[in-house]
Amino acid sequence: MTYLGEYGDSDSFGQQLKQHGDEIAAVFLEPVMGASGIIAAAPEFLNEVKQAAHEAGALFVLDEVLTFRLAEGGRQQTLEFDPDLTTFGKLIGGGFPVGAVGASRELMRIFDPANLKAFHTGTFNANPVTMVAGSVSVRELTAARIEIMERQARQLKNGLLGIARNTGLALTINHVGSLLNLFFTDKHCGIHHDRDDLDIISRFHLACLNEGLFIAPRGLMALSTAFDDALIEQCLEKATRAMQQTVTETT
CATH class of the missing domain: 3.90.1150.10 (Aspartate Aminotransferase, domain 1)
Known part of the structure; x- marks a missing residue:
């Protein structure tokens, strides 16, 4: 089940989390909405939603697929914002299809083969052509x-x-x-x-x-x-x- 909040209105997210917190595993937000016309989120909005998510026992995921280009550490570096997880795409593939997620060592430990809790595999995972193209793209983004x-x-x-x-x-x-x-x-x-x-x-x-x-x-x-x-x-x-x-x- 997916629940929607109104971008820029942390209260709307808080209400959804209070009503449906037991069903919500994570909250996803873009720091800059791309498809809606390059609309930037205020730092306080992101912080308030993150706090509400944690109070409900949910994780906060920042979608940096578009905005990772805005700083070497993405938009979160500029805003000094620390999400629980971050999603990446686009430029990290150097023009090839790609997607990635990053988080703290503690959260990513569920993928550790030595103590596997979440199975993550796929035909094109770590595709070598994408990885080479992506490494060049990221290296150039100084x-x-x-x-x-x-x-x-x-x-x-x-x-x-x-x-x-x-x-x-x-x-x-x-x-x-x-x-x-x-x-x-x-x-x-x-x-x-x-x-x-x-x-x-x-x-x-x-x-x-x-x-x-x-x-x-x-x-x-x-x-x-x-x-x-x-x-x-x-x-x-x-x-x-x-x-x-x-x-x-x-x-």
């Missing part, structure tokens, strides 16, 4: 490189906002580290935001593809260590033409 990506993301964000102003499009960009999410609106795009720009974001997404610029259909843009300043400028040039095309199609 603090210095992360800082460069953050600077480039700010450059990209400011450039996109300027292009939107020049083309007469309302644009709001949610931004955390090297992650951006575009909303064609002048409204604040937070937890309770209902998208009313689905038509225009769809047109812009297609226009970007036609220009050779890939963004997610929902407006997500994620930088990588392969970016340099020249590539950022190319992205802005392509985005300029894509926005101009979008304006032409919607007027």
Whole structure:
């Protein structure tokens, strides 16, 4: 059984844990919601939910699949937050399918073959190609490189906002580290935001593809260590033409 709380509202999680604590083994949360538009959780929210989980006898699991890129120790390092378990994916596979979980030695001891309590196996576990690609990817993700990506993301964000102003499009960009999410609106795009720009974001997404610029259909843009300043400028040039095309199609 899965129970839902409202992101950003620790009381809603506390109520679920009080009512169903005997059924709940763990609480899962992202420190930054990706699919919802790069919405960052407040540190106090995460701490309050973690405390409520522990009081109910449950573990707190932080989903760093998307956000591990934000610091060498993931978003939890930036927030100085210590979850019970952490899930990983995406970049740790270097482009290949991958998933991993990490925790304290005490919790991970259940997988110890010498005293096995939880059986964990699979055809592609520790796939050597994924492990090699992932090790290179993680090795390249240094603090210095992360800082460069953050600077480039700010450059990209400011450039996109300027292009939107020049083309007469309302644009709001949610931004955390090297992650951006575009909303064609002048409204604040937070937890309770209902998208009313689905038509225009769809047109812009297609226009970007036609220009050779890939963004997610929902407006997500994620930088990588392969970016340099020249590539950022190319992205802005392509985005300029894509926005101009979008304006032409919607007027």
